[in-house]
Amino acid sequence: MDCGEGAQRSFVKFGLGLNKEMLILITHLHGDHVNGLLGLLQTMSMSQRIRALTIVAPSELFGWLKATMEVFHIGLTFDVSLVPVRSGVVFRGKDFRIRAARANHSVDAWSFVFEELPRPGVFDLNRAKALGIPEGKKWSSLQRGRHVVVAGVRIHPSQVLGPARPGRSVGYSGDTRPTKGLTRFFSGVELLIFDSTFAAKDADRAVERKHSTSSEAALLAREAGAKRLALTHFSARYKRTDGLLRESQKIFPETVAARDGLVLDVPAAQ
Ligand SMILES: [Zn+2]
Numbered sequence: 001m002d003c004g005e006g007a008q009r010s011f012v013k014f015g016l017g018l019n020k021e022m023l024i025l026i027t028h029l030h031g032d033h034v035n036g037l038l039g040l041l042q043t044m045s046m047s048q049r050i051r052a053l054t055i056v057a058p059s060e061l062f063g064w065l066k067a068t069m070e071v072f073h074i075g076l077t078f079d080v081s082l083v084p085v086r087s088g089v090v091f092r093g094k095d096f097r098i099r100a101a102r103a104n105h106s107v108d109a110w111s112f113v114f115e116e117l118p119r120p121g122v123f124d125l126n127r128a129k130a131l132g133i134p135e136g137k138k139w140s141s142l143q144r145g146r147h148v149v150v151a152g153v154r155i156h157p158s159q160v161l162g163p164a165r166p167g168r169s170v171g172y173s174g175d176t177r178p179t180k181g182l183t184r185f186f187s188g189v190e191l192l193i194f195d196s197t198f199a200a201k202d203a204d205r206a207v208e209r210k211h212s213t214s215s216e217a218a219l220l221a222r223e224a225g226a227k228r229l230a231l232t233h234f235s236a237r238y239k240r241t242d243g244l245l246r247e248s249q250k251i252f253p254e255t256v257a258a259r260d261g262l263v264l265d266v267p268a269a270q
Pocket residue numbers: 028030105175
């Protein structure tokens with residue numbers, strides 16, 4: 001999600017792998033969100049990436065990308081499909097989908113939610129054994145939601161599976177003012193990564209530059225029923241982020257301040 005300067009260095013440094021299934025989502029066309037894109041694509045190509053890659057972004061990006069690659073004679077070792085961002089589902093994966101909604105920034109800007117599709121319920125080993133279902137193929141059929149026949153008796157998956165588990169979701173605001181629309185869009189996400197450019201005392205600047213304060217991020221997270229909040233995009237004017245973090249935690253205790261290389265577990269939704 002977004003591709004600022006140095007994205008390719010971080011990718012290599014944190015061992016994320018350049019030939020993985022991947023999707024690049026660009027929220028808006030400000031340099032700090034796209035400057036790293038060309039470098040990342042080139043680095044992938046140099047490491048002989050072969051998997052196709054999808055980029056979802058405001059469509060103006062694509063003209064620039066094609067022209068720049070032509071001028072610099074950049075050829076890629078993999079296919080790139082370009083998807084212009086719009087409201088609603090912008091990408092469907094095997095077990096997840098990506099939705100987009102309009103943000104409110106100084107240029108055309110978007111927010112994204114990564115949504116895991118609901119997963120089948122937990123398989124009850126003891127019930128399966130009690131029903132005399134032999135371990136192996138029949139177990140995996142049931143786990144995938146298909147009925148099986150054991151000694152002439154038809155067994156339905158619901159007899160051995162718990163209720164379907166909701167998928168997890170992660171929201172990412174990009175640069176934005178807090179809005180009612182985004183509060184709805186991020187409803188119930190397990191993790192919300194939100195613009196926290198300014199501290200509360202600089203609220204007027206946040207309005208002027210179309211960003212958010214850490215308190216505004218916290219209020220939105222609380223109202224949206226998010227489980228956890230990661231503040232990001234801090235203004236360089238603050239030497240430390242502790243102040244912004246504290247402001248947010250007063251309103252929404254489950255807040256962390258994002259930093260390069262931070263790893264957060266997103267537990268399964270209950
Ligand atoms: Zn911006």
